[in-house]
Amino acid sequence: xxxxxxxxxxxxxxYWMALTGLFLITFLIGHLLGNxxxxxxxxxxxxxxxxxxxxxxGHNIFIKxxxxxxxxxxxxxxxxxxxxxxxxxxxxxxxxxxxxxxxxSGTASRYMAILGTAILIFICTHMANFWYKQKVxxxxxxxxxxxxxxxxxxxxxxxxxxxxEYTEIQALTTMxxxxxxxxxxxQTHEKEIQIKPEGTKFKDPQSGLVAAEGYKDLHTVVMxxxxxxxxxxxxxxxxxxxxxxxxxSMFVLMFHLWHGFVSAFQSLGLNHRKxxxxxxxxxxAFAVVVPLLxxxxxxxxxxxx
Amino acid sequence: MASKTxxxxxxxxxxxxxxxxxxxxxxxxxNVSTDSSFLEMLDQLNEQLVNEHKEPVAFDxxxxxxxxxxxxxxxxxxxxxxxxxxxxxxLHMRKFKDxxxxxxxxxxxxxxxxxKDLVVDRSAxxxxxxxxxxxxxxxxxxxxDANTIPVGKAEADKAFEAATCIGCGxxxxxxKNASAMLFxxxxxxxxxxxxxxxxxxxxxxxxxxxxxxxxxFGNCTNTGACEVECPKGISLENIARxxxxxxxxxxxxx
Numbered sequence: 012x013x014x015x016x017x018x019x020x021x022x023x024x025x026y027w028m029a030l031t032g033l034f035l036i037t038f039l040i041g042h043l044l045g046n047x048x049x050x051x052x053x054x055x056x057x058x059x060x061x062x063x064x065x066x067x068x069g070h071n072i073f074i075k076x077x078x079x080x081x082x083x084x085x086x087x088x089x090x091x092x093x094x095x096x097x098x099x100x101x102x103x104x105x106x107x108x109x110x111x112x113x114x115x116s117g118t119a120s121r122y123m124a125i126l127g128t129a130i131l132i133f134i135c136t137h138m139a140n141f142w143y144k145q146k147v148x149x150x151x152x153x154x155x156x157x158x159x160x161x162x163x164x165x166x167x168x169x170x171x172x173x174x175x176e177y178t179e180i181q182a183l184t185t186m187x188x189x190x191x192x193x194x195x196x197x198q199t200h201e202k203e204i205q206i207k208p209e210g211t212k213f214k215d216p217q218s219g220l221v222a223a224e225g226y227k228d229l230h231t232v233v234m235x236x237x238x239x240x241x242x243x244x245x246x247x248x249x250x251x252x253x254x255x256x257x258x259x260s261m262f263v264l265m266f267h268l269w270h271g272f273v274s275a276f277q278s279l280g281l282n283h284r285k286x287x288x289x290x291x292x293x294x295x296a297f298a299v300v301v302p303l304l305x306x307x308x309x310x311x312x313x314x315x316x
Numbered sequence: 317m318a319s320k321t322x323x324x325x326x327x328x329x330x331x332x333x334x335x336x337x338x339x340x341x342x343x344x345x346x347n348v349s350t351d352s353s354f355l356e357m358l359d360q361l362n363e364q365l366v367n368e369h370k371e372p373v374a375f376d377x378x379x380x381x382x383x384x385x386x387x388x389x390x391x392x393x394x395x396x397x398x399x400x401x402x403x404x405x406x407l408h409m410r411k412f413k414d415x416x417x418x419x420x421x422x423x424x425x426x427x428x429x430x431x432k433d434l435v436v437d438r439s440a441x442x443x444x445x446x447x448x449x450x451x452x453x454x455x456x457x458x459x460x461d462a463n464t465i466p467v468g469k470a471e472a473d474k475a476f477e478a479a480t481c482i483g484c485g486x487x488x489x490x491x492k493n494a495s496a497m498l499f500x501x502x503x504x505x506x507x508x509x510x511x512x513x514x515x516x517x518x519x520x521x522x523x524x525x526x527x528x529x530x531x532x533f534g535n536c537t538n539t540g541a542c543e544v545e546c547p548k549g550i551s552l553e554n555i556a557r558x559x560x561x562x563x564x565x566x567x568x569x570x
Contacts, residue, residue, distance in 0.1 A: 115394070
């Protein structure tokens with residue numbers, strides 16, 4: 012019994028729903044703190060901080076383990092949730108002709124499967140827009156900056172002292188320094204990249220050894236996606252819809268958490284007169300505050316376009 | 317006190333037997349005393365139907381004082397009707413308005429198949445009880461008096477509150493998932509809280525949950541509807557207790 016009971020019984024399925032749900036709730040806190048850097052810091056400093064943070068999140072072994080736990084939790088929570096929703100529908104083949112569910116239960120609690128499915132669709136689009144570009148498709152440009160430089164020298168023909176202005180292209184590297192890789196041709200205004208990256212790696216032309224690693228510029232991808240024009244990248248023409256879709260998704264998340272947070276504790280048997288008030292207040296506050304903070308980020312980016 | 321009477325329209329589920337397809341039928345019933353109970357109103361309707369040489373409506377009832385758990389009925393979209401903390405036999409017609417249309421349906425659940433009209437087969441509950449809802453006391457003549465075992469007042473009260481469950485099935489009927497968790501948790505709790513029941517607590521909860529799943533009840537999504545509609549006010553705390561008991565049992569199974 013014990014071996015299979017952990018997975019097969021109705022109660023055990025609820026434990027897994029609760030455990031994965033609570034894990035995803037803690038994931039939301041981490042994700043939110045990362046996202047908030049998009050609006051708390053501005054300019055090159057903000058761009059650098061966010062890209063360095065994104066690099067750290069993709070390379071730290073501890074974070075990587077948490078990331079895989081998150082992928083598994085999302086899949087398990089969604090699959091098990093949909094399975095339970097189907098089973099629950101089958102438990103009542105004949106519906107009531109007249110039913111008043113609103114008389115005895117909260118609205119959010121009755122629509123968890125629909126809310127969850129909407130969130131799953133959001134997660135798919137969200138991952139396609141950012142995660143896939145960053146991790147799989149490698150379409151995220153590297154973090155480059157253009158720095159105006161002044162060159163002093165002698166004209167070889169006349170021997171006159173001349174100053175020439177030019178723009179140097181530098182890549183931000185994981186060593187924390189900006190690394191010159193090319194310049195903008197003053198005549199043609201074209202970018203002349205002398206050290207071309209392979210992926211994110213810059214190699215020494217002679218030895219072929221990796222000289223430096225650049226940061227992916229996820230910050231610019233996000234800013235462009237939500238309507239800002241940065242680093243000469245084309246702005247997302249549908250940014251207003253991206254913002255609206257994002258905000259609606261966060262409202263859906265709000266309702267899902269409104270019931271889900273408190274419900275997880277009940278499923279795990281953590282129901283006690285002493286703590287119920289606390290769990291309820293913290294749960295409802297979390298359900299409102301966290302999605303709201305997520306939602307204001309793209310709105311602010313869009314308004315500052 | 318002068319009794320008021322009302323005229324009502326009834327929409328009642330009629331189904332000849334377990335295999336036939338049922339439908340909602342409309343009836344008109346005049347001069348219903350507001351002091352009569354809902355079941356007395358149905359008696360009045362059946363009298364009218366018999367006089368018209370029609371088949372009377374079959375419905376479950378027994379003690380008619382709210383303690384046997386026999387009466388059921390999903391009235392106007394709620395288990396045991398719009399009142400709180402009462403069974404259908406304790407629901408009075410004064411809760412309805414003159415000229416009102418009242419929907420009367422049987423409990424709807426895969427595990428509670430309709431036998432006839434408003435009567436459903438609730439033997440799934442009996443089988444869950446038989447799977448573990450008891451204490452295997454040695455009854456060969458050497459049993460000790462239960463009162464010799466000390467039980468704390470608070471624990472005794474909680475066990476008693478759980479034991480007030482009359483097994484009517486309103487929790488299943490009202491649950492959007494047709495889940496029997498409130499019933500099963502009450503039956504698990506009333507024994508798990510007492511020293512006599514704790515001896516077999518692990519196997520009891522495993523067996524009762526297994527039977528509950530096999531009967532085809534849905535899963536609990538913690539909407540809390542069962543607690544609201546329960547005529548005996550069985551608390552959701554019992555479901556949490558069953559969740560704990562079950563977790564203990566599967567983690568530390570023999």
